[in-house]
Amino acid sequence: MRSAALGIVLVLASCGASAPPSPPAPLPARTVRYTFALEPDLEHMHTTVCFEDGVPDALAAIHEEGRARVETAEVLRADGPHALPIDGEISLRGVAPGECVRYRVDLAPGRRATPGAPGSYRVGDDLVAPTSLWLRAPSPRDASTAMLARFVLPDGVRASTVWPDADEEGWMRIDERAFRYIAYVAFGELEVERVPVPGGCIDAVVLDGALQIDAEQRRAWLGTAGRAVSRVLGRFPAERAGVIVVPTPFADTPVLFGIVGRGALPTIALLVGENARPDALVPDWTAVHEFTHLASPFVERDEAWITEGLATYYQQVLRAREGMLTPEQAWNEMLHGFARGRSEGTGRTLREESRDMLRTYAFGRVYWSGAALALMADVAYRRSSDGQGSLDDAMVRASDRRDETLRADELVRAMDGGDGGPFAQVIAPWIDRDEFPDVDETLAWLGVRRGVAGVELLDAPGAAIRDAIMNPGAPLASNPDGCR
Numbered sequence: 288m289r290s291a292a293l294g295i296v297l298v299l300a301s302c303g304a305s306a307p308p309s310p311p312a313p314l315p316a317r318t319v320r321y322t323f324a325l326e327p328d329l330e331h332m333h334t335t336v337c338f339e340d341g342v343p344d345a346l347a348a349i350h351e352e353g354r355a356r357v358e359t360a361e362v363l364r365a366d367g368p369h370a371l372p373i374d375g376e377i378s379l380r381g382v383a384p385g386e387c388v389r390y391r392v393d394l395a396p397g398r399r400a401t402p403g404a405p406g407s408y409r410v411g412d413d414l415v416a417p418t419s420l421w422l423r424a425p426s427p428r429d430a431s432t433a434m435l436a437r438f439v440l441p442d443g444v445r446a447s448t449v450w451p452d453a454d455e456e457g458w459m460r461i462d463e464r465a466f467r468y469i470a471y472v473a474f475g476e477l478e479v480e481r482v483p484v485p486g487g488c489i490d491a492v493v494l495d496g497a498l499q500i501d502a503e504q505r506r507a508w509l510g511t512a513g514r515a516v517s518r519v520l521g522r523f524p525a526e527r528a529g530v531i532v533v534p535t536p537f538a539d540t541p542v543l544f545g546i547v548g549r550g551a552l553p554t555i556a557l558l559v560g561e562n563a564r565p566d567a568l569v570p571d572w573t574a575v576h577e578f579t580h581l582a583s584p585f586v587e588r589d590e591a592w593i594t595e596g597l598a599t600y601y602q603q604v605l606r607a608r609e610g611m612l613t614p615e616q617a618w619n620e621m622l623h624g625f626a627r628g629r630s631e632g633t634g635r636t637l638r639e640e641s642r643d644m645l646r647t648y649a650f651g652r653v654y655w656s657g658a659a660l661a662l663m664a665d666v667a668y669r670r671s672s673d674g675q676g677s678l679d680d681a682m683v684r685a686s687d688r689r690d691e692t693l694r695a696d697e698l699v700r701a702m703d704g705g706d707g708g709p710f711a712q713v714i715a716p717w718i719d720r721d722e723f724p725d726v727d728e729t730l731a732w733l734g735v736r737r738g739v740a741g742v743e744l745l746d747a748p749g750a751a752i753r754d755a756i757m758n759p760g761a762p763l764a765s766n767p768d769g770c771r
Contacts, residue, residue, distance in 0.1 A: 317341040319425055320458070321436040325444065329414040329474055330395045332421045335363070337387040343425040345376040346388070349466050350419035352406060353392075357423075360390040377423060392421045410533055411495025413475030415556065417548065418449070424466040434461045440474065447473040448490040448529035450551050461551055464690060468549035468585065471556045473531045482506045482530075484513030486522030486764035489530055496534025497561055504565040505532065512574035514763065515609035516582065519601065519682050522764035524581040524689065529554040534561045542573035547580045549690075570611045572602040572620075579605070583698065584688045590695040592641040592718075596657015597682075599624065600665075607757040614757040618735050619742040621658070628655025629723040636719045652723070659726040660713055666729055667709035669752045679760065681710060 318339040325332050336346065348354045360377040361368035364386065372378045377390055394416045396408045407416040425432065437457040438446050449472045450459040473492055480502055482489040489509050500508070509530060517523045529552060535543055538560030548554040555577050559568070579598040586594045600621075607617035632640050632652030640649045640656075665678035681702035688701055699710045717724045730736070734747025744753065 317425075317429075317432040319428075319432060319434050321422075321434075321461075322439055323421065323436065324439040325441060325474055327441040329409075329412075329441075329444070330393070331358075332392045332394055332416075333389055334392065334421060334423070335387050335389045336423070338382070338384055341384055342379050342382045342386070343427055344380065345378050345426045346390070346423035347376045347426040348419075349422055349424050350469060353419050353421070353423065356392045356394070356420050358391045358393055360388065363387045363389055376426065390423065394420060411475075413473055413477070413494040415471060415473050415494070415531060415533070417469050417471050418465065418550075419469045422465065430463075434465070435459065436461050443476050444474055445477050447477060447492045447531055447554070448479065448527070448552060449554060451527070464550045467692065470548040470550040470552070471529075471531055471546065471554045480506060481770045482509045482513065483766045483770035484510060484523040485517040485766060487513075487526045487528070487766070488770040489513055489523075489528050491530040491532060493532040494534060496536070498532075498534050498559060499562055500559075500565050500568060504568070508565075508568045508571075509574060511569055511609060511611065512578055515575050515605040515611065516578040516601075517763050518605055518608045518760055519579065519582050519679050520686055521683075521761055524578070524686070525553050527552055528578075528581065531556045533558045535559060536561055539563055541568045541571035545573045545577040547577050549581075549585055553581050570606065572606065575605050575611075576602040581689070582682055583685060584691045584693045584701070586693055586695055586698055588645070589642040590638075591644060592637055592653050592657040592660075593695045593698060594657075595654045596659075596661050597678075599654045599658040600661035600678075604756060608759045614754070615742050615744060617757060618744065619737075621662070622730075622735070622737050622742060624651075624655045625659055625723070625726055627651045628659065634721055636721050637724075638718050656717070656724055659724040660717065663724065663726060663729050664710040664713045665756060666733065666749065666752060667713055669755065670749075671709055674752065674755065677755075 320337045320339070322335045323332055324335070354375045357373055357377065360371040360373050362371055362382050368389070371388065377388070379388065382388060394407045394414065396406065407414060407420060435458040436450065437453065437459060440446065449470050450461050450465070453459045473494055475495060477492040480491045480493070482491055491505065491509055493505070513523050531554065533556060535558045539562040540560045541563045543558040543560060545555060545557045557574060557577070576598045579601045580594060583594055583597060603612070603617040603621050606612045607614050628651050632649045633647050637653070637656050640647070641653050644650060644653050661678060668676045668678055668681060684704055685698060685701035693701070699714065700706060703710050732747060733749040733753040734745040735753060736743045736745060
């Protein structure tokens, strides 16, 4: 993480009995339709929610920030609107099937209900407003509920891609992921730039601002990063993803910050320096890092060491596989990162550092400790399988659970294919110690050493594995539709 320029944070009983209780009666099938109407000033949104077959008890915020943004709520009836109580949730008691509810949300930038909450922000005449502000979830709801949504936007304004393709009437289907994860959405005079990647497509929009890079150069940047990340699973980790490119004034840093939103369709926001040069943008690590997050399940933020560690490790490896870096450059960046990880932190265990990272800013310690464990795990997988297995294969094993939220031990179990596998064995000695993981022994076995003029790759017992880590690997999935 290069900057806190965009301080967006994703926050997201059983009881025993002598005999199993009778299963509850199934809830009736329900259809809920959302119409999101944005005002011309892009500072307020009216959302109309219609319940065709049944009405839940309330509409609940999907993030704490959303609780403070609702200004009014009312049920729409023939004799006029009737106010509904707002107390964190919008109470729907008394709303009948077939009726519609409307609530108004303040999207003005600069407001935060809690420190670090994901808020809205303006870039010139455009707006970024995450779903955490304006989407409310039916509570309770069941799997049989059909959820449909559409936007009604001012003339000349369009929304960036956030949910799958709309039907002829503009209705998009959303599912439970829309309420479990935050997605980032831009509104403005946007043009979509479609970028093909192996097995998928990226829909990119550029917000208002002056960039030194043109559309062709942006497509080359995102396409290269997408192809690099495809070398983990053999294809891009999402059939479709949305990217919001945010020009950042007075900056020549290629990418200052990136953030990933999940859901039915992943969304990634990338802050790009207005004066960034194309030759610096393409080899930059940030897009590769953020795209890599899509290749694994979401892990609760207090255990970010594992997902941030995987993405930090792969941001070097995948750029070397794609030819964005030489292997020597990739190893050199890794060694610099490990040195940074050793020098940062508050002197506590990795588990504690990860839990409190957003308060202590011990990002280097958490990210690079996780990367060191990822390297050690990759070597362990390869050594235990005589070179037939790898961390890539472990990621593939866990890829079926990409739409789930897991704890770190659940993700490790999915990657290992059971309890007590190579990754679990690598992690166990280090997660509850205050030292940086001892990666030096692994580096020496691989023949990776820092020399006077940079990294040196030496003859060593693990040289073949060292070289295989940076090898491009199997052929990538095709994209026969050309990203239509």
